[in-house]
Amino acid sequence: MWVIDDNPPPLPGNDSTRKTSVDLLLKSSGAEMKSWPHSFEFRLRVSLGTDGDLSLISRVRNVNGKPFTFSFAYHTYLLVSDISEIRIEGLETLDYLDNLSQKERVTEQGDAITFESEVDRVYLSSPNIIAVLDHERKRTFLIRKEGLPDVAVWNPWEKKSKAMTDLGVGEYKHMVCVDGAVIEKPVNLKPGKEWTGRLHLSFVPSSFCSERLGL
Known part of the structure; x- marks a missing residue:
């Protein structure tokens, strides 16, 4: 169970005061230790800016007596007009x-990612800024990340979505998952050490040119 952390330790670097934030804390419990026998503290700061920008900062500390290894991914589900019309x-x-082909390693060939069927991929060693262009809504999501070298991209498409209890009929058309992640090279955390991952989500009008960000 998460609890609200009323006295969180300070974060390194600048953190804008024009945000409303909540700090959550998760500690390993007896039940969880049976399936994952490592002691940890997981702090999550969720911040919403006055401009609507969303920031997520995760901090995992090893309070165990020996190192442990973990992977990590934010599950950022984006609302889009039509999955067939967006570009990443x-x-x-x-x-x-490619998780649909037993994690076969493939090189992306297109000038952008588009969707015509189910996609379940982990892009490796990715840049820290990703753009999701939604032409119909005339806006572009910008995903900025730190400490998260990989990006998972997922849409279950029609057949698989029918078996999912949290997706209604046809709702797969209006969502895409683009997750900052650590997958290929999991984090190895020594006792007393802390890992930090950051994700910042914002959007701009569709007239935005991705070349300005060096994508």
């Missing part, structure tokens, strides 16, 4: 693991 820029030419 910033991942072109990268290698990815």
Whole structure:
């Protein structure tokens, strides 16, 4: 169970005061230790800016007596007008693991990622800024990340979505998952050490040109 952390330790670097934030804390419990026998503290700061920007900062501390290893991914589900009409820029030419083909390693060939069927991939060693262009809504989501070298991209498409209790009929058309992640090279955390991952989500009008961000 998460609890609200009323006295969180300070974060390194600048953190804008024009945000409303909540700090959550998760500690390993007896039940969890049976399936994952490592003691940890997981702090999550969720911040919403006055401009609507959303920031997530995760901090995992090893309070165990020995190192442990973990993978990590934010599950950022984005509401889009039509999955068939969106583009993801910033991942072109990268290698990815295709979870629909037993994690086969493939090199992306397109000038952007588009969707015509189910997609379940992990793009490796990705840039820290990704753009999700939604032409119909005339806006572009910008995903900025730190400490998260990989990006998972997922849409279950029609057949698989029918078996999912949290997706209604046809709702797969209006969502896409683009997750900052640590997958290929899991974090190895020594006793007393802390890992930090950050994700910042914002959007701009569709007239935005991704070249300005060096994508």
